[in-house]
Amino acid sequence: MSWFSNFLERLFPTRGKFGSTDAVIIDIPAELYYKELAIYTASSLIGNAISRSEIKVFQNGEPVKRSEDYFLLNVSPNRNETSSVFWHKVINKTIREGKSLVVEAAGALYCADSFAVEREQPILGNVYSSVVVGNLTFDKKFTPDNSYLFCLDNINVKTIIDGMYDEYGKIMSAAAKAFKYTNGRKYKIHIDGVKSGDEEFEKEFETIISEQLKNYISSENAVYPEFDGYSLEADKGVTPRSSDDFIKLKENLFNTVAAAFHIPQSMMTGNITNMNEIVGAFLSFGVDPYADMITEVLNKRGGVENYIKGNMYMVDTSKIHHRDLFNVAVGVSNLISSSVMCVDEVREELGMAPLNTEWSRKHFITKNFEEITKFLKGGEE
Secondary structure, rough: OOHHHHHHHOOOOOOOOOOOOOEEEEEEOOHHHHHHHHHHHHHHHHHHHHHEEEEEEOOEEEOOOHHHHHHHHHHOOOOOOOOOHHHHHHHHHHHHHEEEEEEEEEEEEEEEEEEEEEEEOOOOOOOOEEEEEOOOOOOOOOOOEEEEEOOOOOOOOHHHHHHHHHHHHHHHHHHHHHHHHHOOOEEEEEOOHHHOOOOHHHHHHHHHHHHHHHHHOOOOOOOOOOOEEEEEEEOOOOOOOOOHHHHHHHHHHHHHHHHHHOOOOOOOHOOOOOHHHHHHHHHHHHHHHHHHHHHHHHHHHHHHHHHHHOOOEEEEEOOHHHOOOOHHHHHHHHHHOOOOOOHHHHHHHOOOOOOOOOOOOOOOOOOOOHHHHHHHHHHHH
């Protein structure tokens, strides 16, 4: 079951027999879905971007791919998860809970579902216990030597959004009720005043007339018989309202969540017009902070000595943006002809396998490029 279903079941009571095939009904205020959908959309966008990124592993300053670290971070951190599932979970927990703990056990990495800080140690590093992953509770303690704590800042954005929604949700609920009330079908029944107070009439109205009215109003095609002393007519005193107010409130909620996570509003709604500018802003302000967080946490665990030797990690977000080969052809040519990148490096940037030949690893430069000193000497002659 997904985290979203588990989240809802923890908050709201369910009706249904456990273990049976009967449908399980969860009593959830309808307006809560909009807040959860907005937060899920933001979390999913950032998680998708991070999972598409490459976590580069460097040894002695050179990038390597055939290593255990590269496999754990980019392919599969443990036997049950791929790297995409793993990083989605890390990002989601970081966003929703303000932090996430990844522990190392038996040469694999696991994102903890829950944990406790047993001892705070500003100098030596905190000690974590009661670490739960799935249905397993570790009976060992974890320290900075065998764990990674991902935390972007000290402010839990989800908590702030929840606080804002305490009042905002009431407004959305009121708008929804107003829309339903004013757009519902309402009728007035006129009854002869002589029947007022008649016990037989009261009984007749409750058992026959009211049931006929209910069936008539709820049915798509129906006939309502009018008896002597009764007259049914539509109530024209209520002016129907459009759903614009409610839709605007929902859009405003999505825009507020987008601003909180530094995501362009058009990405939250899916109405993207200028792809390059929108994605660029999303990567710069919404994704790069999380990419930097992962880079820093991984390098912190490696230690200063490894960092100085060039043994480090770096989250590369450059491959997130989709690249059309025909659109980037001119740029590719310029990168190679200016000697900025070799053929294999360009192929890797485009998501293609390197040729791994002697010539494809060489750097080329066109004759139009030469040292400034040689150019000046040529001008003097």
